[in-house]
Amino acid sequence: MISIRYVPSIPPPDINAGNAESPLTGVFAVNTPAHDHSGVSHLAEHMCFRGSAHFPADHELFVANALLPLSINASTHAGYTYFYVQCTNKALFISAIQFIYSGMVNTHYSNGQFEAERSGVLVSELSLLESNTDYANNIAIRRNDTSPMAYKHAGGFSDLMQNIEFNDVIDYKRKWYKTNNITLLVSGKDCGLANVCRQAIAEVTDRPCGNSPQAKTASTNATLTEVQSSNLNTNTIINPSAFSAHNETSERYVSTWWVPEHFTNDLLTFEPQIHTNFNQLGRFYIDCEVNHKGMIAIRFVHNANANHQMRVHTNENLQSVLTRLTIKPKPSLFKDSKLPGGVQTLVMYYLQNNAPLHSRYPASASAVGTRSLAYYLASPQKSSTIFHLNKETNISPNTSSTPDVNERTSATLASNFSSLTSLDNLPPLPRLLHKLAALALQDLEQKFKHADKHWVYYVDKPFHCHLKTMITEASFWRPRTNGDCYALGVARFNEHVFIYAAQDSQLSTRACWCKSTLTSHT
Numbered sequence: 001m002i003s004i005r006y007v008p009s010i011p012p013p014d015i016n017a018g019n020a021e022s023p024l025t026g027v028f029a030v031n032t033p034a035h036d037h038s039g040v041s042h043l044a045e046h047m048c049f050r051g052s053a054h055f056p057a058d059h060e061l062f063v064a065n066a067l068l069p070l071s072i073n074a075s076t077h078a079g080y081t082y083f084y085v086q087c088t089n090k091a092l093f094i095s096a097i098q099f100i101y102s103g104m105v106n107t108h109y110s111n112g113q114f115e116a117e118r119s120g121v122l123v124s125e126l127s128l129l130e131s132n133t134d135y136a137n138n139i140a141i142r143r144n145d146t147s148p149m150a151y152k153h154a155g156g157f158s159d160l161m162q163n164i165e166f167n168d169v170i171d172y173k174r175k176w177y178k179t180n181n182i183t184l185l186v187s188g189k190d191c192g193l194a195n196v197c198r199q200a201i202a203e204v205t206d207r208p209c210g211n212s213p214q215a216k217t218a219s220t221n222a223t224l225t226e227v228q229s230s231n232l233n234t235n236t237i238i239n240p241s242a243f244s245a246h247n248e249t250s251e252r253y254v255s256t257w258w259v260p261e262h263f264t265n266d267l268l269t270f271e272p273q274i275h276t277n278f279n280q281l282g283r284f285y286i287d288c289e290v291n292h293k294g295m296i297a298i299r300f301v302h303n304a305n306a307n308h309q310m311r312v313h314t315n316e317n318l319q320s321v322l323t324r325l326t327i328k329p330k331p332s333l334f335k336d337s338k339l340p341g342g343v344q345t346l347v348m349y350y351l352q353n354n355a356p357l358h359s360r361y362p363a364s365a366s367a368v369g370t371r372s373l374a375y376y377l378a379s380p381q382k383s384s385t386i387f388h389l390n391k392e393t394n395i396s397p398n399t400s401s402t403p404d405v406n407e408r409t410s411a412t413l414a415s416n417f418s419s420l421t422s423l424d425n426l427p428p429l430p431r432l433l434h435k436l437a438a439l440a441l442q443d444l445e446q447k448f449k450h451a452d453k454h455w456v457y458y459v460d461k462p463f464h465c466h467l468k469t470m471i472t473e474a475s476f477w478r479p480r481t482n483g484d485c486y487a488l489g490v491a492r493f494n495e496h497v498f499i500y501a502a503q504d505s506q507l508s509t510r511a512c513w514c515k516s517t518l519t520s521h522t
């Protein structure tokens with residue numbers, strides 16, 4: 001049995017749950033090391049939402065997040081993967097825990113599911129991230145860094161995804177998604193919650209199930225699920241590039257100083273100031289992901305015209321500025337703005353109490369050591385890398401639009417809790433699409449608006465009464481389950497309802513598709 005912890009109180013009540021009643025929160029933390037840049041731990045996380053013995057429908061997660069009063073998602077970090085649910089209804093919460101757990105331990109997939117997830121959804125997701133210049137440059141620097149300290153990029157790169165084979169993911173899941181590697185943390189006003197969860201998990205572990213996953217192993221069964229659309233709510237897409245002052249394609253030298261993670265907090269405080277002071281010479285930034293040695297990277301990307309002597313001089317200046325500042329070691333806090341507050345608190349609790357080997361989160365400041373930043377700046381841990389800015393690493397998602405979805409299976413949570421399903425539970429429209437939605441509202445004759453590979457479709461009020469049926473059906477989610485796009489959904493924006501998608505490779509046909517999908521339900 002997995003380890004289950006009840007965490008008594010999580011003040012303040014989570015505002016992201018959108019409910020005055022404090023929600024029940026559950027977080028599965030899985031020990032999932034990244035040994036390389038392949039992104040296999042990221043793909044393994046995606047596959048956890050591709051159906052399971054007890055929840056066979058591939059659109060289960062989408063329907064639940066759209067219509068039920070809950071929020072389920074997952075996030076892969078270097079070293080750990082977190083799956084969470086927040087919900088105010090206890091019975092639904094327990095079922096959602098069973099849904100997540102079944103998916104985590106499932107290792108039966110069809111080639112079609114694997115192919116759609118790897119070459120469709122994940123490549124689309126990574127391409128979207130890599131279309132941001134800052135992100136692209138940062139990972140280009142990571143890829144070119146050959147020092148023993150270099151990051152292993154857990155998320156993966158779009159052009160390397162094809163190297164992951166079916167059995168790599170199955171082997172990875174078998175190895176790491178095991179009971180002794182999984183911890184469930186629960187919180188909420190119910191101290192018996194851990195016991196109820198224990199029982200619920202035992203049920204989906206032992207109970208033989210009629211809908212066996214083996215029934216789905218036909219090699220052409222292309223179906224998939226997952227709602228990783230949280231990447232659509234970050235500002236990285238819209239922000240002007242921090243590298244934009246130097247956006248010509250050219251070879252660049254990057255100086256890196258590796259310092260213990262405990263300096264992260266203070267370094268981030270000074271980052272904008274140092275960046276401004278050195279702006280004429282290049283780009284200063286902190287990559288605050290913690291590497292396998294418990295270190296973070298202080299990077300400086302020198303301007304293209306800086307010769308060796310200039311670079312040495314800049315490095316010396318930078319070192320002396322950093323040494324003069326008051327930068328002290330402090331225990332750092334877990335922060336991931338993509339996760340709801342209550343979930344972050346549980347992750348923090350987990351890292352402090354259950355993962356003593358993870359150096360980032362010591363229980364007290366005394367554990368952080370006594371050496372000053374200057375010691376590390378002067379140490380031989382620093383490294384120098386050459387990379388090419390704005391290197392095109394994007395490849396087009398290799399998707400199959402063959403409608404080969406197992407549509408006989410219905411979404412279990414939505415049918416078991418049908419009395420709780422409501423359009424009132426529709427999530428807010430992802431931030432990335434707000435501009436498009438606002439444009440659509442200005443001209444309602446043109447319900448479909450698109451930019452790049454993203455689109456929104458305004459749903460007229462008379463159609464609202466049919467939306468629940470449409471959302472519950474597997475066929476509606478086919479563009480996503482086939483891997484044609486990174487995200488698909490129905491969401492609210494200023495009291496209006498929109499269908500939307502991001503990174504859709506079949507953009508040209510979507511206006512018609514929206515119209516016919518809606519009218520077929522009237």
Ligand SMILES: [Zn+2]
Pocket residue numbers: 042046125228
């Ligand atoms: Zn993802």
